[in-house]
Amino acid sequence: MPELPTELDDASLVARARLGDAGALRAIYDRYRPLLQRVASSFAELDPDDADDVVQESFVRAFRNLGGLAAPERLGAWLVTIARNRSLTRLARRKARQEMQGELSREVEARGDEVAEMPDPEAALELDVVRRIVAELPEGPEKQTVHLFYVEGQLSAREIAERLGVGKSAITMRLERFRARVKRRVLAEVARLRGEGSPGRGDGR
Amino acid sequence: MSNMTHLERGTARRLLAGELTAEQARRIADHLDGACERCEALLAEETCGLDGPVDRALLALGPAAGKPGNDLEWARIRRQLGIRRRGWLVGLAAAAAVMLVAGVSLRIFQHDPGPWDGVKGSAGAPVTARLRFSVVLPGAEPSLARGASGLTIPEEASLLFRVEASGPADLALLRVDGGELVWQGRATRAGAIDVEEQGRPAAYPLRGLRGRQRFALVAAPSLGPARLEAARAALASGAVPEGPEPLSLDVVEVTVR
Numbered sequence: 001m002p003e004l005p006t007e008l009d010d011a012s013l014v015a016r017a018r019l020g021d022a023g024a025l026r027a028i029y030d031r032y033r034p035l036l037q038r039v040a041s042s043f044a045e046l047d048p049d050d051a052d053d054v055v056q057e058s059f060v061r062a063f064r065n066l067g068g069l070a071a072p073e074r075l076g077a078w079l080v081t082i083a084r085n086r087s088l089t090r091l092a093r094r095k096a097r098q099e100m101q102g103e104l105s106r107e108v109e110a111r112g113d114e115v116a117e118m119p120d121p122e123a124a125l126e127l128d129v130v131r132r133i134v135a136e137l138p139e140g141p142e143k144q145t146v147h148l149f150y151v152e153g154q155l156s157a158r159e160i161a162e163r164l165g166v167g168k169s170a171i172t173m174r175l176e177r178f179r180a181r182v183k184r185r186v187l188a189e190v191a192r193l194r195g196e197g198s199p200g201r202g203d204g205r
Numbered sequence: 206m207s208n209m210t211h212l213e214r215g216t217a218r219r220l221l222a223g224e225l226t227a228e229q230a231r232r233i234a235d236h237l238d239g240a241c242e243r244c245e246a247l248l249a250e251e252t253c254g255l256d257g258p259v260d261r262a263l264l265a266l267g268p269a270a271g272k273p274g275n276d277l278e279w280a281r282i283r284r285q286l287g288i289r290r291r292g293w294l295v296g297l298a299a300a301a302a303v304m305l306v307a308g309v310s311l312r313i314f315q316h317d318p319g320p321w322d323g324v325k326g327s328a329g330a331p332v333t334a335r336l337r338f339s340v341v342l343p344g345a346e347p348s349l350a351r352g353a354s355g356l357t358i359p360e361e362a363s364l365l366f367r368v369e370a371s372g373p374a375d376l377a378l379l380r381v382d383g384g385e386l387v388w389q390g391r392a393t394r395a396g397a398i399d400v401e402e403q404g405r406p407a408a409y410p411l412r413g414l415r416g417r418q419r420f421a422l423v424a425a426p427s428l429g430p431a432r433l434e435a436a437r438a439a440l441a442s443g444a445v446p447e448g449p450e451p452l453s454l455d456v457v458e459v460t461v462r
């Protein structure tokens with residue numbers, strides 16, 4: 001008797017799915033659907049139907065390219081990246097006139113190698129950094145937004161805009177700016193680790 | 206901050222790929238320790254390997270409150286995948302074979318009771334559906350051979366399926382051993398239906414498959430995604446699908462060499 005797909009880890013699910021096992025595909029879908037929907041709902045300009053479309057597109061795209069996923073154990077991060085790219089693409093199409101378009105429409109196809117394979121001890125590093133940054137956030141609109149979206153995790157960015165009486169794009173901007181800061185700090189930590197352990201180390205902290 | 210070297214496009218990617226020296230990595234670390242808006246702007250728009258892990262970490266801060274999956278959406282995803290994933294031979298590729306079939310009597314879609322050792326669970330089912338097939342042999346002049354359960358078939362060949370239903374029914378054709386949903390359709394009345402994709406007759410390619418292949422036709426007046434998935438799982442584990450009412454089940458088996 002094969003194990004139930006729902007009990008398998010990501011790498012095993014990917015292996016099965018690549019063989020055409022529809023049950024494994026479904027298990028991947030069930031496991032990550034809520035996460036992908038949250039990714040799409042961090043863009044306040046997308047309405048709930050858009051978000052559903054993004055989710056659906058993301059899975060179709062991912063399943064078609066499953067063969068190219070270099071690190072199956074990082075399936076979740078890969079799917080999330082695809083969902084983000086699909087959201088940005090949709091947003092860019094909508095905002096034809098704005099100068100934002102140049103930036104957002106630069107769609108990067110999510111390939112397998114787009115998810116960094118971070119060897120230990122870097123693997124859980126981003127979790128650490130994220131917690132620290134959230135704890136350090138000064139009181140203000142950014143903290144409020146980040147808490148509502150990520151920590152409480154119940155409202156979409158669009159709903160947060162309504163609740164706070166702020167424009168939709170302002171909420172998206174706050175979340176994106178915060179996210180960029182997290183990315184910078186994580187990258188700094190990764191760079192720090194990569195810079196360690198070799199001779200000639202100067203005044204590094 | 207002594208170091209003013211900003212990130213350039215691709216720097217993050219190269220760092221993650223281990224293409225930078227330790228010295229370069231340290232310089233980046235020093236620079237990014239300061240709040241550099243320019244670098245943040247670049248990171249905001251440039252996708253690198255950190256995007257997925259960072260989003261996952263952020264979303265792990267709270268409950269995973271996104272809407273869970275549902276059968277309707279899954280069926281849509283499956284439909285989109287089903288068309289291309291197994292690469293049905295549609296249109297031109299199948300045209301020659303399909304022309305051969307047109308007007309040919311049903312006898313070419315022979316169905317013999319095959320060596321399937323499971324139960325063909327049509328007893329008591331409100332509708333019954335039979336699965337018939339013929340074999341398309343490729344070549345300058347594609348030819349058709351009568352399909353019969355138990356045949357050994359070269360992998361260059363493809364299969365044309367035909368369904369005969371006793372009445373209105375949802376139909377699903379599954380490849381038992383891969384757990385693959387090959388085709389879904391509906392019979393609106395009693396009669397024969399050729400398996401089609403994109404509104405055109407389609408041939409199912411065997412390329413890439415090896416050994417015993419069992420194709421199961423599952424039919425019921427209404428066959429939702431949940432019930433279908435239960436049937437698929439049951440068949441894949443060698444069991445007979447069960448449900449609130451008996452399903453019609455017909456299985457053919459071929460060996461691919």
Ligand SMILES: [Zn+2]
Nearest residue numbers: 211212241244
């Ligand atoms: Zn900079």
